Amino acid sequence: MKYFDLKMQPILKIDLTTRKAEEYRIPKQWERDFLGGASLAARILYDELTSELDPLSPEAPLLFMTGPMTGTSGPTTGRFVVCGKGPATGLWAESNIGGFWGPELRSTGYDGLWVTGRASEPVYLWLNGSRLEVRPAAHLWGMNTYHTQEKVKEEVGEKSARVCVIGQAGERQVLFASILCDHGRMAGRTGMGAVMGSKNLKAIAVHGERELPIFNLPRYKALRSEANRKLKEDNEAKVMREVGTAGAANYAEYLGAMPAKYYSRGSFPAVDEVSGAKMSETILVGRSACQGCVIACGRVVKTPKDVAKRKGPEHETMVGFGANLLNDNLESIVDLGDLCDRYGMDTISASNTIGLAFHLYEKGIVTKEVTGGLELKWGDVDAIEQLVRMIGSREGIGDLLALGSKRFGAHFGAEEDAVQVNGLEVAYHDPRGVSGMALSYATSPRGACHNQSDYFFVDWGHSREDIGIKFMDRHAQAEKSANVARHQDWRTVDNAIVMCLFANVDAEEKAALINAACGLDWTVADMMKFGERSWNLKRAINNRMGLTAQDDKLPKALLAPFPDGGSAGFVPDLEGMLFTYYEARGWDQETGKPSREKLSELGLDFAANDLWGGA
Template sequence: MSNLSTNMTTTDVGTTTTDVGMTTTDVGTTTTDVGTTTTDVSITTTDVGMTTTDVSMTTIDANIINPAKESAKSKKSRIEPMANLTSSYMKQFLFIDLSNGQIERVPVPELLYDDYIGGKGFGARILYDRLAPGIDALGSDNLLMFMTGPLTGTIAPAMRGCVVTKSPLTGIFLDSYFGGSFSPEIKYAGYDGIIITGRAEKPSWIWIDNEIVEIRSATGLWGMDSLKTNHAIKEELGDDTVKIATIGQAGENGVLFSLICCEYNRQAGRGGAGAVMGSKNLKAVAVRGTRSVKISDYQAFEKAHQKALVELEKSAEVEALRIAGTASAVEYANETGLLPNRNYKNGTFAKASDLADTGQRKHLWLGASACMGCPIRCSKMGAVRLGKYKGIVTDIVEYESAALMGSNLDISDVRAVAHLVKLCDLFGMDSMSTGGVIGFAMEACENGLLKNYSIPESVDLSFGSVKGAEYIIRSIANQDNKLGKLLAKGVKKAAQALGGNAEDFAMHTKGLETPGWGPRGASGMGLAYMTTDRGGCHQRGFPISYEVAGVPWKGKILDPLSPCDKADMVASLQNYSAGTDTLVKCDFGSFGISAATYAEMVSAATGRKISPEIITETGERIWNLVRLFNLREGIDSSKDTLPPRFVREALPDGPASGHSITEKDMLYMKQEYYRVRGWSKDGIPLHDTLKRLRIRHEQNNENESGAA
């Protein structure tokens, strides 16, 4: 790709041998020698027109990460190092400042391992410590972090990757997960995570070849979709096996719900991490790693690994995923009245089976596929064989896409939905948020609110119109008309800009478009949306499994419509979710793998003994820390709420017909939830809660957080 290599000057700054330190870490009563590591730190940078490029590696500034100096620890939750210090952690982050070309490798502070384990935990702590309150999520100061976990790159089943940043869509914390093989490659290159800050002067991409790191010109890539970018970089490198995370045109154009595409078909979808990447003038990150991830106690690890495989085999939910992926959930959601239809007005869709595995098997699927090393193989590869969209190569249409781009828009042709989702993937836009935005726009059109938006007469924006949906997708991605510019901001901001009654049917919580599970038939799901750390999200605990599927919670069958008994369940599920997100596991793996087995695998891999209780406590610590972050960014209790439609309009169909989650229900659940969490009536973590969880927070937030 000669067009990519023009104007490149390679500056070899040589090889320096650096001792990353004999670090003695005080963990209360134990002194831990984390060893001495000699590291080849040869770094190559490519001049892409930066005014200053400091690539010195003679000093490594550990303060870049600003390790948390937690207070004294209780014995209960301390992660005890084992005698053998070999570990699946790589013990360093790669830090890249695109503004000045600074590239450093930074030792991971022991306390980060102790109290935050990995993935979401690392990202949350660093974001809290490093970001000044109120910074522009699309400004150069925001951090974009690709984080791994202690099991990433091992043979532990069903692992994923994790991006953490401040969301431009919601203005609060964002963690977004992706499958595939990009994340293991970060470990194989020698890093526990990549932390990117600053903004490149010109379009750039980062090439990480083990310890060699380059910032290359992406001028020739700018404007390409995610798939073409992936191909072009592989061609430029002459290597088909490198792993690539890239943005499409949406990320370049600042669409607030743009995503990062990892490999061809795995996306860090929610919350706009792609827009953060685009704001940094960063088109892609390509990684090649040839190191191995070491295991502390291989025999114990293999035993735990076998246990995990058996647990997965025994799980009925996992078996269902293996057969039909998430597509099987379409029929379930329809039968239970939770499937969104016509911008969530309804909870059922007469043609649901056309979008479910039945329809997808008939029209799309050719075989199964999986993320690296995953035995569940929940994904499918397929192609549209007949009709207008013939020739499109497609993945499974996941439940959320089928619900939000299909039933929610009154579109039942699964081939058309596959086409719309594929467009989103190529442009690099979250198909969930995009579906929500299109549903909002179609209702706004119905209500006569889009008259000033110069919609061509040939475009029908009513529900059911595939052409209308495609017009909106292209308008948003390309930002070439007034409607696209309005909708690229997401439902919340678009509704505020439109005025009239638009906010009455703007389906979001804290700016994140509502997932494909209407909560009026499951109050606990509503509480989860109200309180989730990244905005309305179904993946930080999924109460529907208990409320609607009838699985007892702590021995009790719950009434799905009642606000009672939901707070403890939701908080517990969130804690466990945040705890296991430090492992960067796939949610579907945790349908089968028990907490005890996760803990055994982590202990054996890292040489740090952890228990299920420590995983959950770590999750609770992270949840509270993220709450402090979000409070600092301006949220308050009034934002812990549901879209008006779920509150004021009773569900017209399905088993929960006639039900809504009233203001009274919301208030009751919210106060119960705050009480269970150890927060004030205003939703602020109390001093005792922070102390119990050993959460350090800045002095100037002590009053705000209730700490004395």
């Protein structure tokens, strides 16, 4: 394979304890083998992430990484990723985010920002070109995310600056606190906001004017234009633009793939009232897009009581605060999503953990004494809102909910009732309706994640014949495992370059874009091998931190059939699926570790020696 030496930009590494910064040069071999985004971050942090490391300690790393196409106006490539060790999971953590901050960071001349240490007092960073300032932020501590953004922007006095921030949830180390930038774009999952808060780091403002490195600019421009033109005509992109990500709510409900009442029901008859279609027909007043994106899935809404426009909910927020809690009030979902954004917390984990509280209240395990007199009645919007506020402020029962569903359930002796995998709450694509998600959730490197492989799209009908994934029945079982593994590899490529999962760019086209941007000569097979290498690297990181085959599991609720809806009676055969999945992956059935041979084949000999012993 040819490699033309792209000369990636360095990473800026700052220790907040000593306030010293240095440039970190990415080893050439790593550039080629891991490229960027979450994959390169995994290689860089491989030695840092140990089982002993406390994710909220000063020693814990927090790495903001862009990809080789970030900011180049390629198809949906205005993104970046935040990586470290998950405070709720104790595992590899990555959280992908759009907006404009990533492109702006690259324009400073750095491809990443690596934060360690802990400031003695609250601070924010102002990176203006190559000049870095550590500024006091005590006056910002306690402010919500949007106010913080405005204030920091005002203080740095640069109109083009972009700011990513934490809210009160991050300050108080809610274990599912998020990082927000721009118009409500979120690194939502895995609690990277809590890690940022543990470092007393309130915000990072960036501004740069450098041209971004592209290996073959004329070719890249031609490919980019064609890919964006096709994307505009793509049916799914049209749905995302017109109806938003919640546009598929009706279809998901019809299939029995949208869980209701904390994963106990497979149908939600009020779906028409809380869907992307309803939002488009009632309160939608505009759309928002990340840098260079031709889809514009972001919703801008104005409810009758609003004086200003604000962000509307995407699919997970819509279902999490809708069907999950038997709430059919669309405007309340807008409010609840907005509230979570202002506190800076993940709407999936927040709504899921609140759902568990309602579920345990119904069972008589959580009582009014515990909730401080609050009655948890399904669909009661006021009660839901109070719990969100209590989590954000860590008051009363909110202090327990802030630990996430696994710990909340365990506190009441009901960990089995928590719908989570390895400490990360399950998203709202139910494997009883779309069976591929059983493996996606059980084997994701960051806990129950729908973005390491959004296989629900395949099970809905979106086959990917360009990478050898033909359509299979949505309730197919072990015969589907190799497809899921392949799909994970495919999405690992996206999370490395950091491309949005909503961009339907076919495999040949994607490889050509990467080649033009990075000076490679990858075939589709090379690209998929790259994805497989990175997936196995993240697995090895987790194995080193104690993850075993016994951790590849699903919560009890997802292994009991729905009583109603389009998937009533079906349960995924997780055991059978895992067996064929391990076979397809080349993983050891006993330990769940990638085999020595597999790791060597992928050029990961260092990991093979760590996992299996040897030189």
